[in-house]
Amino acid sequence: MAETVREIREGFLCPVCMKDLGTVTQLQSHFEEAHSSTEDKAVGHQIKELFDKAKRTLLGKKEDNYSSTQGLSSGAYGVATSSDGLRYNIDYWEPQETGQIRSRTDEFRALRGSRVDRYVVETNKLLIRMDKLIAPDSPPHSDSSKRKAFEKTVVMWMPDADLKHCPTCGRKFSITKRRHHCRLCGSIMCDRCSHFLTYEYARKLTDPAFQFDGDSGFLKRSGSSSSLNSMFSSEGDPHIRCCLECRKLLERREQLLDQRNKKPAIVLLYGKMKECTDECERLLETYLPMSESLSAGESTYRLQEAQIIRTKLLRQYDVIDQLSKKIVGLGVNAEEPQSMKQMAIQKSIRTFATGFIQDNMIGLQSLPSEEQYQKLQDARKAEIQKRIAMERAATIEAQEKEKRERDKVENRDSMQEKGLRQNNYDEQTERTNSQVHRGWKPAENSVRVTNEDPMLQQMEIIRSYIKQAKQANKWDEVKMLEENLRDLQREYASQQRQTWS
């Protein structure tokens, strides 16, 4: 590793030409003279900042971002600062675990389970009996004695002697007040307390066409609800007499099934809208880096492809807009006016949708036209040419100094590389969009210009190093470089996301 150590150069190096200038001022003046072209400015600026910062630290000056406000504090009332630049979110960046949580769900389920199980078992019994009672081959109501005998086989009737009073209303049974039996559970009640359910209703609940649903133990069922409230005389439609308890159980079943299968319009529309927003988010992820790269005149992506995605996106926005409008409009003209709450929800959804479109539409820059794109590309090429020429010049200058190091390219430590990468990021954020490849080993400067993005280019360079290092059997370096490469790739990806999201 001794060689590597030697490679770390210290001193006031010019980041563009690697010349050692000895002092800060000399370096600055050198920089201003030698690298004054526009694209170097950014780096120069950074350097200056860096030194300013260093100077401040050296001189023991605190970095004071609030100095300006402090100056003003002697204003209006001569009230001096007590605030020391205190801000609201002083430790906001500090990560914090989510607070303590305790789940009582299992306890709740266990308690509920025993109760609900009872319902399920009871209800299932009723359903089976009901199915038998309404079977087409069962004795008809017209043959009342036969029918009665049949009904008694379905469920054991409670002996009449057991009850002297109706258990529901408490009145005494007599000759005029006769006992009746629930055909579903066999219990006794008076005529007034009897309920009747139609065959139609019973069929709906028991129709074998509706499959047993494995995980919940309920039957699936569709179709509209039917009224159970109508009371039938025995001459009316065929019906089943039952008690209040059984009726409650059946109604509960019906409600559950209904809820499962009914979907109001708003749910369908909302579902569609949500699909669209998700789709948009996916598309945007691919589109944004594309459009940015294209408007910089790069040729990483094809213009047509981007145009296609853009059209798709716009279409999605349109659909979202339409759907949310439809949601807001739901029930406005209906005979039954929508409730206030429902309207409030619809409005909120619309707000959500417009918010979504606004947030994302603004980020949707238009693409250059074919002609503009051509121009951008030309401009870019020219710029690259110019830079290459400059870099060549720099190379020659540097060659004198760095002759010895030249052939050990692969040993270049990662320190410099990191430093360089740092530069690249900063530039990126400044959006100079200029190619950054200065300050690097001149011999490598002619590296392929096809990968225009400086980060991509950087990765390319590292790849070539890895190759060289492998050839030289320097596995330490390979490992290190590969790590660098991975870092870089990660950083690139995240930067892409950040810059354009």
Place this chain on the structure above:
Amino acid sequence: MNVILAIKQYISKMIEESGPGMKVLLMDKETTSIVSVVYAQSEILQKEVYLFERIDAGGRETMKHLKCICFLRPTRENVQLLAEELRMPKYGLYYIYFSNVISKQDVKVLAEADDQEVVREVQEFFGDYIAVNPQLFTLNITGCYQGLNWSQNALKRTVQGLTSVLLSLKKCPMIRYQNSSEMARQLAENVRQTISKDAALFEFRKTDVPPVLLILDRRDDAVTPLLNQWTYQAMVHELLGIYNNRINLSNVPGVSRDLQEVVLSAEHDEFYANNMYLNFGEIGTNIKELMEDFQSKSQSHAKVESISDMKAFIENYPQFKKMSGTVAKHVTVVGELSRLVGKQNLLEVSEAEQELACQDDHSASLQKIKALLSNDKVTQLDMLRLVMLYALRYESHSNNDVSGLVETLKRKGISDKHRTMVSAVLEFGGRKARGSDLFGSQDPVAFTKKLFKGLKGVENVYTQHKPLLNSILDQLIKGKLKEAAYPYLGTSQLKDRPQEIIVFYIGGTTYEESLSVLQLAKSSPGVRIILGGTSVHNLKSFLEEISAAHQGHIPSQISSRR
């Protein structure tokens, strides 16, 4: 340690757990405050919560296509209301989160009500307090004193609130309390009982130095809530009143309709976040900058000529709109503050207050007060404030003229009820009630310091006062807080200097103290401090507190479990 973040994380977790789909958030009165203080409605809207409902509100409609997220305090009323709700569910599915421990019995009541199996989750999320700033929380209880003892409801609620703070921050602290206060001891004892009753809940990863919970009583420092304030947040609270981040501006002359009630939330308002701790002089300059910035922007918007102008306009428009809202709001608020400052002669009043609190010149102070009492610009509330401060400060001074001043108040037409506040504050926070040296007259070191300060001249006459809390915490951080005055509960003691401190004021804290805590934490690296109180006081609410303590009447109802 950040209480706002703690609550936010809880809420976003509960919304996440219910998965995608349209949602309704069902809350009670208190949890509504808890949520609304940390989240803007638009922020929650982005998480597909499209409806906010109160469980105690009648006339909610059945909407089976909504998932219902319930965030409720585990009170008896709430459990009953929820059980009724589950028997006839209005929404499709229920995800139930209680803000504190719920009893087995209550779980059973709910489970038995859930015949239709609509409940998916029942959990305890310990967000049972209102997070005002990242380092400040409140329980919004006014009147925790009943006579000079705990109101039992308030004590229960306070124990719940305080333990939920600990749980939400995952801290199991050592407890210290103010020895001179029986109420502080009771609260400490109750907190410890709650912890040991549910020990498993309080088992967290051990830190090298355990956190400290310090329980104090407002009666030890009745001066701080009596003072006028000059930093933005504190000043707004003192002059306009902040309640759950909202301020009522409807009394401001000529205010436009949409500014009658405004929200001041540092989470969503950058100007406020940057200025809430600055003092009034600085705010004035900053708001001018804000205005100028806004004007230059609105001018550039005025001339939309080319396509690129248009594009820039569209791109900046939402920001611009937001900014115009912010500007209008703060200009109105600051305008009103400066109007009040002028109209009520607040600078002079405040100067006199600060001298009373921090210096020791009886005759000069008395003269100043007398002059201010005869000044027609000074409000009755400020007159009362001055006399109360005087009474506290010179309680044992041989020439004190409290009765004369109260007589003057009477002549000025201040009601009986208000005049009794002078004796009430003495009973509440007078010499006998205090355990510590509030005015620093007994401690020779503090006394000389004060003398020196007086000689040097103070840098700012309006902000001389440092709350008592400041010196208590300073000693605590340095490991010098006297054990006799602030004993540990239990046998174990802290060997090292504390790094995490949660300090709680029975009887309410103030924004001045909140700022003081922030400054202390900033100047002591590695130390984190959270401040809480049964409420955050301004003078008006503090007078209510004192009057409850004085009359022993039962204050307006405080909901609490069982």
